Amino acid sequence: MARFLLRRLLHGLAVLWVVVTLTFILMHVTPGGPFDRERRLPPEVLANIAAKYHLDEPLLKQYARYLQAILRGDLGPSYKYIDRNVSDIVIDTLPVSALLGILALLFALAFSFPVGIGAAYYHNSWIDRWCLLFATLGISLPHFILGALLIWLFSLQLGWFQAGRWENLASVVLPTITLGAAPAAYLSYLLRSTLLETLGEDFIRTARAKGLKEIAVLLKHALNNSLIPTLTVLGPLAAALITGSFVVEYIFALPGMGRFFITAVTDRDYPLIMGVTLVYTVLLVCANLAVDLLYSFVDPRIKSR
Amino acid sequence: MPATLTKTSIRRALFVLALLFLSSCNPFSQSNSQKVFRVNLGTEPPSLDWSLATDHVSFNVIANLMVGLTEFDKNLKPAPVIASSWDILEGGKRIVFHLRDDVAWSDGQKVRAQDFEYSWKRLLNPKTASEYAYILFDILNAEEYHEGKTTDEELVGVKSRDDRTLEVKLKHPASYFLSITTFEVTYPQRQDMVEKFGSKWTEPDNIVTNGPFLLASWKHENEIRLKANPGFFLGKPAIEKVDMFMINEKTTALAMYEQGQLDFLDNHSIPILEKPRLAKAPGFQKVPQLRGYYYGFVTDRKPFNDVRVRKAFSMAIDRTVFPKILHGGEQPASSWIPPGMPAHNPRIGLTYNPPEARRLLREAGYPDGKGFPQITLGYNTDEDHKIVAEAVQGMWKRNLGVLARLENQEWKVYLKKLQTDPPDVFRLGWGADYPDPDNFMKLFTALSGNNNTRWKNPRYDQLLELAAGEFGEKKRAKLYDEAQKILCETDLPIVPLFTTAESTVLSPRYTGLEYSSMGRLILRNVRLKESNQFPAPAARGRD
Numbered sequence: 001m002a003r004f005l006l007r008r009l010l011h012g013l014a015v016l017w018v019v020v021t022l023t024f025i026l027m028h029v030t031p032g033g034p035f036d037r038e039r040r041l042p043p044e045v046l047a048n049i050a051a052k053y054h055l056d057e058p059l060l061k062q063y064a065r066y067l068q069a070i071l072r073g074d075l076g077p078s079y080k081y082i083d084r085n086v087s088d089i090v091i092d093t094l095p096v097s098a099l100l101g102i103l104a105l106l107f108a109l110a111f112s113f114p115v116g117i118g119a120a121y122y123h124n125s126w127i128d129r130w131c132l133l134f135a136t137l138g139i140s141l142p143h144f145i146l147g148a149l150l151i152w153l154f155s156l157q158l159g160w161f162q163a164g165r166w167e168n169l170a171s172v173v174l175p176t177i178t179l180g181a182a183p184a185a186y187l188s189y190l191l192r193s194t195l196l197e198t199l200g201e202d203f204i205r206t207a208r209a210k211g212l213k214e215i216a217v218l219l220k221h222a223l224n225n226s227l228i229p230t231l232t233v234l235g236p237l238a239a240a241l242i243t244g245s246f247v248v249e250y251i252f253a254l255p256g257m258g259r260f261f262i263t264a265v266t267d268r269d270y271p272l273i274m275g276v277t278l279v280y281t282v283l284l285v286c287a288n289l290a291v292d293l294l295y296s297f298v299d300p301r302i303k304s305r
Numbered sequence: 306m307p308a309t310l311t312k313t314s315i316r317r318a319l320f321v322l323a324l325l326f327l328s329s330c331n332p333f334s335q336s337n338s339q340k341v342f343r344v345n346l347g348t349e350p351p352s353l354d355w356s357l358a359t360d361h362v363s364f365n366v367i368a369n370l371m372v373g374l375t376e377f378d379k380n381l382k383p384a385p386v387i388a389s390s391w392d393i394l395e396g397g398k399r400i401v402f403h404l405r406d407d408v409a410w411s412d413g414q415k416v417r418a419q420d421f422e423y424s425w426k427r428l429l430n431p432k433t434a435s436e437y438a439y440i441l442f443d444i445l446n447a448e449e450y451h452e453g454k455t456t457d458e459e460l461v462g463v464k465s466r467d468d469r470t471l472e473v474k475l476k477h478p479a480s481y482f483l484s485i486t487t488f489e490v491t492y493p494q495r496q497d498m499v500e501k502f503g504s505k506w507t508e509p510d511n512i513v514t515n516g517p518f519l520l521a522s523w524k525h526e527n528e529i530r531l532k533a534n535p536g537f538f539l540g541k542p543a544i545e546k547v548d549m550f551m552i553n554e555k556t557t558a559l560a561m562y563e564q565g566q567l568d569f570l571d572n573h574s575i576p577i578l579e580k581p582r583l584a585k586a587p588g589f590q591k592v593p594q595l596r597g598y599y600y601g602f603v604t605d606r607k608p609f610n611d612v613r614v615r616k617a618f619s620m621a622i623d624r625t626v627f628p629k630i631l632h633g634g635e636q637p638a639s640s641w642i643p644p645g646m647p648a649h650n651p652r653i654g655l656t657y658n659p660p661e662a663r664r665l666l667r668e669a670g671y672p673d674g675k676g677f678p679q680i681t682l683g684y685n686t687d688e689d690h691k692i693v694a695e696a697v698q699g700m701w702k703r704n705l706g707v708l709a710r711l712e713n714q715e716w717k718v719y720l721k722k723l724q725t726d727p728p729d730v731f732r733l734g735w736g737a738d739y740p741d742p743d744n745f746m747k748l749f750t751a752l753s754g755n756n757n758t759r760w761k762n763p764r765y766d767q768l769l770e771l772a773a774g775e776f777g778e779k780k781r782a783k784l785y786d787e788a789q790k791i792l793c794e795t796d797l798p799i800v801p802l803f804t805t806a807e808s809t810v811l812s813p814r815y816t817g818l819e820y821s822s823m824g825r826l827i828l829r830n831v832r833l834k835e836s837n838q839f840p841a842p843a844a845r846g847r848d
Binding site: 030031032033035036037038039040041042044045048049051052053079080081082083084088089092093148151155156157162163164165166250251252253255256259266268 | 349351352353354357358359431432434435436438439442448451452481504505507524526527528552553554556557558560561563564566573588715716717718719720721722724733734735754755
């Protein structure tokens with residue numbers, strides 16, 4: 001196990017290096033710079049700004065400087081939010097995105113397991129068809145439509161929740177549903193189809209022949225053997241949900257990190273682009289590692305391999 | 306897996322969730338007290354350091370925390386604030402400001418002339434790397450200091466003679482310099498605080514200010530809270546607290562206004578399609594802005610190197626169309642200096658005249674647009690710019706027989722393209738930093754970095770220099786008239802299209818809010834109406 005963990009850790013570090021390098025190259029070849037303005041700055045002013053942020057140095061030197069800084073845990077200053085470091089921004093915003101992401105994930109799991117199992121159990125019945133309809137709706141409704149619908153219904157018409165902002169427990173309800181709807185639908189769909197596939201296997205026939213109740217066959221034998229595909233998608237899904245969603249944070253005015261995946265690029269805020277990409281990659285690597293470890297609990301054959 | 310382990314894991318997970326929630330939620334819950342005035346900033350202010358701020362969101366907060374030497378009055382002329390008076394000496398090359406002695410910082414210390422000297426030199430210091438350093442380049446040796454040609458800040462022409470006297474030496478007479486002192490970047494700063502806290506000096510626990518409000522808290526990306534400054538020398542504001550939210554999405558902001566959770570929305574918080582409905586609501590107004598919207602021609606290549614072609618394209622545009630298609634209170638403009646600013650003259654500029662436009666195009670060798678090369682009209686990606694570009698494209702096709710190709714690009718890509726390979730016709734705008742025509746007209750001088758037209762005219766540059774040194778209002782206006790005629794009638798490197806306006810809506814429960822023609826939100830006179838007879842916004846929002 002220790003060798004496995006070490007190998008995955010080294011693999012993760014290599015992934016991080018590749019992502020950092022590619023992001024660094026891509027953001028510098030994209031036209032437009034962080035200090036291009038409608039009112040163009042005089043050359044002497046631009047020169048001082050470039051000197052302050054070391055943008056006047058050769059790209060290779062800037063790259064080396066950045067790598068050294070992240071090894072020290074320094075993500076650099078934001079070019080847009082002038083008085084703040086990228087680390088400050090991540091520390092301020094990641095907890096919001098993480099909480100929302102975890103709640104959305106819990107919502108997705110709480111929704112998808114009963115729906116997926118129900119749909120598989122009552123295969124081809126009206127229950128299955130309704131579950132499929134909800135799953136299709138959840139997958140195909142974009143965040144901005146669902147968010148706007150929820151605001152219209154629950155804030156403007158019923159007045160149950162406020163339309164936006166991050167203040168109290170009630171303010172997380174609508175964003176959680178909006179963010180969790182698509183994963184819930186997708187996971188339901190995935191669980192239903194893998195369950196149906198498993199239910200056709202020989203060992204299920206054997207279990208039934210032994211006289212086990214259908215519910216026991218489903219929950220004890222079929223479900224355990226259908227979890228691998230769900231676990232596989234849970235890793236990247238968790239990383240994506242925890243690092244925030246631009247659209248959901250934008251619609252509900254939440255102070256999360258998701259918005260910076262877009263705004264940092266449009267602002268050409270190089271350190272912030274690198275910072276949020278780095279955080280996302282680290283979480284993705286960790287989530288995939290966690291999934292690998294979970295595999296061994298679900299299926300001991302994987303552990304032995 | 307043992308059951309106890311599962312329970313422990315669940316407990317731990319819940320504990321982590323609770324910690325996450327506590328660390329991410331606002332510690333103070335929303336107060337609905339009528340003493341709290343709530344506005345939407347739209348986004349996080351990039352900086353509350355007025356030497357480094359560059360955007361309207363930051364300046365809207367700073368303008369309520371601080372005051373400077375002067376502020377512009379209702380006629381957009383500099384009026385005394387901390388400066389009780391000033392002397393203009395040596396033909397305008399030396400200005401001596403006399404400061405009031407009753408203005409205090411929030412920690413009780415008096416505001417002194419040294420605070421201005423420090424702030425201005427900090428703005429110019431190359432290490433500060435301020436984007437607005439150039440605003441003070443009229444000061445003697447300021448540009449040299451910023452460029453690093455001199456490192457001796459004593460040579461810079463700003464000096465406090467004593468606590469109450471600030472002397473400014475300019476390198477040339479500049480009649481607009483007083484207007485510059487209305488700009489937030491020239492507000493005073495406390496050297497001891499800036500040096501003590503470094504880049505964190507603007508955080509609520511560190512900052513000292515001198516304006517009507519104090520910075521009570523700043524929850525990044527979420528909310529800023531201001532509280533009334535009891536020591537403000539012009540009197541404590543009537544409103545005890547101001548909550549400034551950071552809601553990007555316009556429909557969410559409007560929904561919160563209609564739920565009674567916001568008391569004021571500006572243009573950045575009102576969806577375009579909702580403006581006609583909101584226009585009927587009490588408290589709605591359209592505030593004309595000192596912001597011009599224009600199309601520029603690249604004048605050093607065919608076909609727009611021919612002034613007759615430029616004139617034809619200008620005269621083929623019916624500017625009265627724009628307010629009808631944009632619904633934002635735009636004012637059609639054929640001259641460049643916007644209404645409300647000194648030296649504005651609506652009689653200057655070429656007006657809509659399709660027959661004359663066709664004649665000019667024919668004279669230039671393109672009868673009915675025949676043989677006219679393919680041209681590109683560029684704009685940055687935005688729904689309003691697209692609407693304008695399509696309208697202009699239609700007018701040029703109808704009136705001149707020329708079909709322009711529209712090309713839109715993301716903002717930063719577009720700006721880079723303007724510097725390297727601009728489209729034949731391009732869109733840009735300009736908003737006033739300070740309310741003086743110099744700020745608008747300087748854009749198109751030969752050496753201006755903002756002149757993307759590649760046009761130059763020595764007489765135009767000379768007129769601007771003469772106007773800068775002229776202190777007589779009428780004479781100055783005449784000089785700007787002549788310069789505007791070159792810009793908008795004879796040489797025509799640009800086509801002014803309209804000046805913009807901002808839609809705002811204020812809850813009927815409040816009065817006294819000022820929204821300036823430069824987009825500044827001034828809250829110090831906001832107060833509850835005495836007889837609170839109006840319904841909450843939520844009640845009228847869905848009528």
